[in-house]
Amino acid sequence: MAVYTEVPDDEVENFLTEYDLGSVLSLKGIAEGVENSNYILHTTKGHYILTLYEKRVEKADLPFFLGYMQHLADKGISCPVPIAGKDGNNLRELCGRPAAITAFLDGMWPRRIQPFHCRALGKTIAEMHLAGQDFPLSRPNALSVQGWKEVLDACGDKSEQVKTGLTGVLNKEYEYLEKHWPRDLPQGVIHADMFQDNVFFIHEKLSGVIDFYFACNDLLAYELAICLNAWCFELDSSFNITKAQLMLRTYQDVRPLSEDELHALPLLARGASLRFLLTRLYDWINHPEGAFVKPKDPIEYLNKLKFHQSVKSISDYGIIL
Known part of the structure; x- marks a missing residue:
């Protein structure tokens, strides 16, 4: 299971006050993936992905990753769009880890490639x-x-x-x-x-x-x-x-x-x-x-x-x- 850092309810609620995304309805860990802790975040304004970046991801690289996703999205490529907080920043800290919220993408990955x-x-x-x-x-x-x-x-x-x-x-x-x-x-x-x-x-x-x-x-x-x-x-x-x-x-x-x-x-x-x-x-x-x-x-x-x-x-x- 790819949830290495557990997020207590009160901490995610406090974290979300820094965004204009409504209040938390649920937070569910995503089992897939091996690098980071990923959650499906359901708020009163919709579904999002909350990612906590673990030790194998260098914090100094995060502006590149998040910036590249935003750049691709601006060019019409369908990918997770980083969500900026009320202060305009899309990268902050949660439970001692760098963290970001991105838009939720619909779809499923193919279990059998055709x-x-x-x-x-x-x-x-x-x-x-x-x-x-x-x-x-x-x-x-x-x-x-x-x-x-x-x-x-x-x-x-x-x-x-x-x-x-x-x-x-x-x-x-x-x-x-x-x-x-x-x-x-x-x-x-x-x-x-x-x-x-x-x-x-x-x-x-x-x-x-x-x-x-x-x-x-x-x-x-x-x-x-x-x-x-x-x-x-x-x-x-x-x-x-x-x-x-x-x-x-x-x-x-x-x-x-x-x-x-x-x-x-x-x-x-x-x-x-x-x-x-x-x-x-x-x-x-x-x-x-x-x-x-x-x-x-x-x-x-x-x-x-x-x-x-x-x-x-x-x-x-x-x-x-």
Whole structure:
């Protein structure tokens, strides 16, 4: 359960006096998510999301995250809009944690990804990339190539507890990616965590994107590489080329990829696989006994990495130049 900080009734009532959102009717914890404490806040004026930012989120980064959400919303992208208090500020403190209220988004995340989900996602990603081009703030990706090395070193030989020989596989892959990682592709602000539980749909219509707390400046095509991993594999680890083709095609209808970006996709997809393999591995190794949140299986991303290592050309992703 992703509620790490319990909020007493009197404290949320006092907190809400700093807003023009009416009085509290109910506050219900949201079980999904792993980084922050999230609640559905129901007041006499409507439904909202109350988020308390836990220790893994740097307070100094919050103006970037909240500002980016507001910027996207102003450009017509459906995402949580930060709610300002009576003093004009959208960031304050509750129960000793930085806290913010955002607008509530209707919709559900897809439990079973269908091709139409990938079609809608590609278009929305491209629209977000274009909308973020004039966002004035910047934040480096702490989980890019150098960050992978830090997580890899932190896991050390404990990787062998998960799978024999895994340490050597990870070190070899990191060395290859660090040497060949592209540096001169188009960059901008990316969401960087566009998994299915962060994208809402109402029937076949994408109704909104949530959870911007990994957003950062990086290669725009790297976002697509993350989504190839998150959206285009089946439960048996087989790659669904139809889903990939739809996602990439609708992206390019809005923002065409350069030839360099297209040719870099297999390498970027390997990097995205390694990134999530490593962070899942770290969480698996360091999972506290009795914790509510169950760590995700890192081996899922080892299987995805092996697929991308076998890719011969971008035609394996459904793209024909």
